[in-house]
Amino acid sequence: MGRYKLRTPRSAIVLVLEVQAGDGTALLGHRHVVMTGSGPKLGVLLLLAVLLQTVVVTITVLHFTTALNSMKETFARSSVSCLTGSDLQSVSAARGDPCWQVTQQLHLLIEKSLSQRYQRHISSAVRDEVSRVLPSLVMEDRASPRPKVAAHVTGSYVAKVDREGASVSAGRRVQGQKISWWEGKKGLAFLQDVQLLDGELVVQQPGLYYVYAQTYFRHTHSVEEEGEELEELEELEERGRPLLQYVYKKVSSYPVPILLMKTSRTSCWSRGSQFSLHSAHQGGLFPLGPGDRLFVTVTNASAVDMDEKSSFFGAFLIS
Template structure:
């Protein structure tokens, strides 16, 4: 019986100790929480006070190094200045980058395209330095196509580019099956009658010129090239001393297979101007 009473007393003592300890911890937590809130509020007021009373004039005298470490106002203002300078520097860098990119886009658009290039695409241009006109290659019966073939195309420099396509002998090699958008433009310079001599000039003036541009597809499984598109116009030989300037442009879609080849032929190839901004052709995969 005595042992049972002793155990009950011991349990009550332990329970009382636990309760007292819990109460002490709770009181300590509330006290320190109140002290922390008071310190935060005091620091906030002092920070605002520092900012309101800060002297930002040019004749402001900076404190000594020892005073800087012990002065909370100095630390607050320094952190604020650092944040402002970093924000302004980041914004300035972003604006400068955008301005430079826009400037380069206007001067060199091929270096910074507004939109990403298609996965499969090519744009080839005429070679201005090439003064030799395309040579005639016989009749249609032996070649399988009309006009005179253009072989002098630039695919790497200037405004031209090749994106997963190849340029071989003036032909664009198709790497993948799909629907392609194909386009071409050729530029012609017809000499004026003042540049011709005698009766030949009169004959040219009367007859005029038929300018025709063809886009052909050549398949490995078919011996004769297939005409995809053509564009034409009738032009009179210009009178006087100024030459006549004409251009032909055409575009359309066609379903192509791997290893198909695209090339351009024209009539009156000797009058064609190979300026890269006036004579060009290309294709890109649309689906």
Template sequence: MAISISLQCLGLIILAAILLQTIAVAVSFMYFNKVLYTMQESFSRSSVSCLINANLRSEFEDSAAEDKKSDPCWQVTQQLHFHIEKTMADRFQKEISTTMRNKLTGGLPNLNPGFRGAPLPKVAAHVTGIVSSTETPAAEGSQSSRGYLGERIRGWEGQKGLSFLQNMELRGGELLVPRAGLYYIYAQTYFRLPSAGETEGDAKGEMGETKEEEGAQLVQYIYKKMNSYMVPILLMKSSRSVCWPQGQEPGLFSLHQAGTAFLQPADRLFITVSNASSMEMDGRASYFGAFLVG
């Protein structure tokens, strides 16, 4: 009987000890959690205070002092300063690299596929004038020995400035068609006729009429060549009758034409003009091109 009572007392003592230990652990956890929260809140407030009240420039200038390096507020402002400096340096480097790249690649951007968010047609080309290059002119009103009228223009640019080639090739002044389909074809040529002062002293014609009185016929032709047919086929032509300028200023004229034609793979497009010696090969005024529409 006495042994049973002793065991019960021992069990109660052990249970009480476990309960007290549990309470102590819970109280300790709550205390340390409160202390940690207080420290975090204090640090956060001090960091915000640093950002609001600190003078970044003065802090940076005084950064050499040893006592500043141990100040948490100084450390926060220094980290912010270095982050801002790094961000601005990276952005400046990116802008400088873009500017230098554009300067080295030319004054005008290339109109590559997808430029400025507007994708080009799957097959397209726009070539511009550079240096005039012509063949021997045909007799006016007659077919030349090569099967076309006018003087052929070979001096086209396909890669720089405003020009581009999208799945088309430029060979010897000809645009090579890569696939069959309906194409929209266009061309413009720009002419500069000399003034009366520049032509003074020219010989008169047999009927006594001067060159200025005779006037000039400006004609532009768009031809295509086929591998299965030896003679080039005339697709379009545009013409204009002009008078030679009588004043001191030269006469400026342009011819433009456009239309559609069904082309086969390996067909080639080229331009011929009358009075090729008077043609100005300015890339913004003399150009031609084509693109697939269906």
């Protein structure tokens, strides 16, 4: 019987064989595999390193996740605290303050919203006020913006012999005498995208217009009146003399002018006074089309005081 050892040069395996040589038959008596050397230590170290790295990565991920959630919560709380703080209206905060950008953006948004709302309400209020007192307010405030489509014509002094009311082709269907001596360029008068032809305002653009007119009547006693019969004068004084003002519209599709407005006032002329003053004013909203014409008639055109601040006529586009 013999014993043999097989050792690999650098392996950690030792193979032990026992051989029985009696009858020449080789028997494997024992097998022993023994691990020797530094191999087990290296494997354990490698395994420990992998486990340690896994633990470190896991802890790092958990830490950053927790920190991120904490930052989000802190930012949310700080944003809300900026809106609920006592110094929300303060604009003197330093730019390094976390609340500075939040408050600045909030202030800008509030100012923009209030400005838009203020402009809408002011525009409506101004339009209503202008409709009530126009044109005196607009004419006195020369710096105020004028409407894009508007006209304001004023009285123009002419010789009294030339101040007889112009005849209207429609005949009796139009009441009163037409005033045809309006001024459209000088003094307080102006024309913007509206024409003045033969005492009539000619509209160029369609839309809803505010139309207004005022006439100032100045009655003076003449020689002819003094020579009238006493009975007729007494009758006129008892019943008074009516002052009527009409505003008409002429359209190309209809041959007869259309009455838009009229106003009347009955005034008694005193025989003891040299003159009497009375005014008639009216205004309203009307839809007008391209080419439509507007004109004013009165009962006695020769009695109208054509001062630019007393007698005027105009229209402006609303929408």
